[in-house]
Amino acid sequence: MKNFKFLPQAKEGLKIGLINLVVLFLLLEFGSLIFYYFKHQQLFYTRERSEDLQNLGINLEGVRVGESVIERLHPYFGYIQKPSPDFRPGFKYNNYGFLSPYDYPYKKTNKNQVIVGVLGGSVASNYSIYEVQNKILEKKLKQLPQFKDKEIIILSLATGGYKQPQQLITLNYMLSLGQKFDLVINIDGFNEIALANINNQNQLNFAMPSASHVQALTGLANNSLSTKALKALLSIKDHKPKIKNALETLKDCPLASCHVIMSLYTQELIKNYHRDVARFERYRQQKADDDKGSESVIYFYMEDRVLPDAEIFQEITNNWVKTSTLIHQVLSANNIPYFHILQPNQYYPTKRVFSEAEKKVAFSEDSPYKDSIKKGYPYLLKKVDELKANQINFFNGVLILDNTKEQAYIDNCCHYDQPGENILSNFVADSIVNVLKNQPTP
Incomplete structure (x- = not known):
């Protein structure tokens, strides 16, 4: 009978416990609603x-x-992304491993389509995605009479880690397959400096594909x-x-x-x-633990020493100018306008003021790119006059993020958040429109 005396107390304790759980849940849900609203600006x-x-x-x-x-290793491009689906609606890694809504070669479905090729690394690939989704270039081109009724088709030939001469090789390969372009955009600079110098540090020739990508793949291929x-x-x-x-x-x-x-x-x-x-x-x-120095079945051009900064950055930038000039010459021979954009990067110091929140996202003291960009970007900028002397439509985007107070970078490498993507896309579009406004329809 003594046990029954505790039943009312137990019930009361259970009731209080349930009430506390409900209150806790309501507080958690209310707090989550507030958190969600401030993050997404909607209920x-x-x-x-x-x-x-x-x-x-x-x-x-x-x-x-x-x-x-x-x-995956590729016999011409160095490496590609494995063709597969992508999480972004309407996109896939296509038959050539490029992130695009289309397989290549792409053929126009009507005479009003304007095909825009995009060359470069991951920043150029992200630019292509943003353009397909937001059509900034198309909207601005349509302000010109000759583009009024045109539909812009963006074809990305860009992949994370690509650097010159991969853009040159990829473009020529696709042209040899019959891919048509009405204009071509090349967004680069960061990979040419940062990844080429990593090659140098590994005594891999700077013009070979990025060591950060291909050496891992060859290690798998060689089981090493x-x-x-x-x-x-x-x-x-x-x-x-x-x-x-x-x-x-x-x-x-x-x-x-x-x-x-x-x-x-x-x-x-x-x-x-x-x-x-x-x-x-x-x-x-x-x-590998049991690797006694067996030779790779894949051949790379190696160097017998690590080149000093002045020497390697001079070689990189000379190659950067030469490959861009060759792209221009190939496209010019086919009456295709070419636009070369130097991308901004947080490790090249400008007058931009970063918020404390963005600093935590955009910078890392352990970055393998930081020193290379600080030292190497000035070499690129010294070559601007040479590019323009070669009749290249070159546009320096290094300072385009300086006036934004919004967070522009999404990581401590080189990639942009939505405000940064929007600024880059508008800069590219305005640069192209200013050149094409007095030219006939492609």
Whole structure:
């Protein structure tokens, strides 16, 4: 009978506990609603739902939830992305490994289409995506009478890590297959300096494809990756299904608190994914434990020494001018206008003032690019007059982000957040329009 005396107390305790849980849930949900509103500028329950994972507010730059190694060696381009789907609606890694809505060669479906080729690395690839989605170039070209009824088709020949002479080689290869262009844009500079100097530090000829990309692939091809590199690859592989499942759960969250918690969880998974990618990059050059110096079946032009800064940056910039000039000559012979854009980068000091929040995102003391950009960009800028003397439509974009107070960078490498993408796209479009406004329709 004594046990029954405690039943009312137990019931009262359970009731209080349930009330506390409900209050806690309501506070969590209310706080999550406020957090969501300030982040997305809309109410969670009345938000516009979309299948586009980009609209979840998660930065998926550089994340592929398929294979552990997304690049494949290519006999002409050095490497490409494996043809596969992409998380952005309407895009895919096409039959040539470029991120595009179309397979190549692309043929016009009507006479009013204007085909724009885009060359460069990941910044150029992201520019292509932003252009397809926002049509800034098309809108500005349509202000000109000769482009009034035109439809702009953006064809990206850009891939993360590409640097000269890959742009030159890729363009000529596609032209040889019969791909038609009405104008071509080349957005580069960062990879030419930063990645070519990493090649130099590894005694790989600066004009060879990026060591950060091809040496990892050749290590796999030769079965010569170190144990640490293989462990990093396995960890990357382990993260991918977790990220995919987290994104699916996040997309279907019915409550604001669920959305906030899953957002934080997903961002942590992506942070760990990028950490393991960085580890793989760090370990990829180490020989396998049982590798006694066996030769690679893939040949690279190597150097017998690491070239000093003055020498390597001079060679890089000479090559940069020469390859851009060759692109111009090939296109000019085919009556195709060519536009060369030097991209801005946070490690080249300008008058731009960064907020404390952006500094945390955009800069890293351990960046392998920081010193190269500070030292190498001035060499590029000294070549501007030579490019223009070669009749190249060259536009220096180094200062275009200086006047924005919004966060322009999305990472501590070189990539832009939405405001930065918008500024770059408008700069490119305005530069092209100013050249073409007195020219006939392509």
